[in-house]
Amino acid sequence: MKKQLYLLILLASLFSACDPAPATFNLETKNFGPNAVITIRSAENGETLKVENITNTNQTFKINIPVKGYATLRTEDGTHKGEYYFYLDKGSYKGILDGKNINSYPLKSVPTKEGEQFIDFYKLKDDMSKNLLDSLDIVELELDQATPSNIMERAKNADRWREKKILLQLNIIKAFAKKYPGSAHTLFLLEQLGNTDSEAKNYLSIFNSLDKEIQESKKGKNLLKEIKQASQMMAGSKMPNIEGENPDGKKFDLSILKKVNLVICWTSYNGKSRKNNQLLVKLYEKYKNKDVEFIGVSFDKKRDWWVNVIKDDHLTWPQYSDLQGAKSPNAKNLSNYNVTYGSSKKVGD
Structure with a gap:
C-alpha cells in the first residue's frame, strides 16, 4: 500500500514538473461598457489564446500553457478599441485597463526583462506622441464633419497628419533601438508598422543602429532583405536590369x-x-x-x-x-x- 502511495506521489510530482506554470493576469478594469471584452492573441501566428468579458472590477485569468513570444492584448468596447503588444511568458502580469484612457499602456508589472522593455517602449511612445495624437484626433473629427465644399481640403490635411504619425512612429522605434540596441523587439516593431516600401531609408537607419547579433539573426536577415528590396523600388533609385525581350525579340536597352x-x-x-x-x-x-x-x-x-x-x-x-x-x-x-x-x-x- 505504501509503495503504491509513493508511486502516486512520484507520478504527480513528475507531471507537475512537466506542466509549465501559467501566465496569470491580474488587471484592474474600469470604465468599460457591459459588452466589452479582452482578447489575447499570438502576434506571430494570430492564434486566439484567451477571451474574457470585462467586469470593471479586479479581474484575474490565466493562459495555462503560454508559449514564449510576441502577443497582443486587445480591448473592444463597441467602436472603441485598444491594442497593445507585450511579450508572453509564464509568470504574473499586473496592470490597469481603463476604458476612458485606451492610449495608456495597461501592463505595469511583467515577469521578464523582455516584457519590461515593452513597458519602456510605450513610455517613450506616450512622451513623444501626445501632442501629435491630440492634433490628429482634431483633424479626423474635422474630416468627419466636413461639407462638400471643404471635404477635399480637410482630407488632404488629415493625410498630412497621418504621414506625420508614421514618421513619429519610426522616431519612437528609433529612440527605443538606441536605448536597447541588443533587443530583437525593434525588428518586431518595424515589422508590425509595415511601411518598408515607403520608408526604406528610415528602416535601414534604424536597422544599422542595432547590435550585430540582432542584425544577423534570422529575423534580422529577413528584414534587411525586405529593406533592400524596397530600396530598389523607390522613386529615384537605380533601376534593376529588366530581363527578357520586347515583342520584336530585342533585349532591354x-x-x-x-x-x-x-x-x-x-x-x-x-x-x-x-x-x-x-x-x-x-x-x-x-x-x-x-x-x-x-x-x-x-x-x-x-x-x-x-x-x-x-x-x-x-x-x-x-x-x-x-x-x-x-x-x-x-x-x-x-x-x-x-x-x-x-x-x-x-x-x-
Missing part, C-alpha cells in the same frame, strides 16, 4: 530611358491591369513628349496572351517579358511579386 521613367508591372489576365491600361494610355499621350517614358514589364507565361493585349489595349510604350511568370527575376527585382506595380526611376541614379 538603357538607351530608351528618359529623365523620368515609369515601370509598370502587369499581366494580360489581371483585370486590374487591363483597367489600368485604359488610364495609362491617356497618361502616356500626355507625358510621352515631356522627357517621360513608360516601360511595361509583363509577368505572363503565354506569349500570345501578352502580345494580343498589347495590341488590343493600344500600349504603345516599350514592353518586355521573359515569359517566366512569377518565377521571373523581374517579379522579385521590380515589384516584390506584386501586380500591378508602378515605380518611377531617374536616369543616372
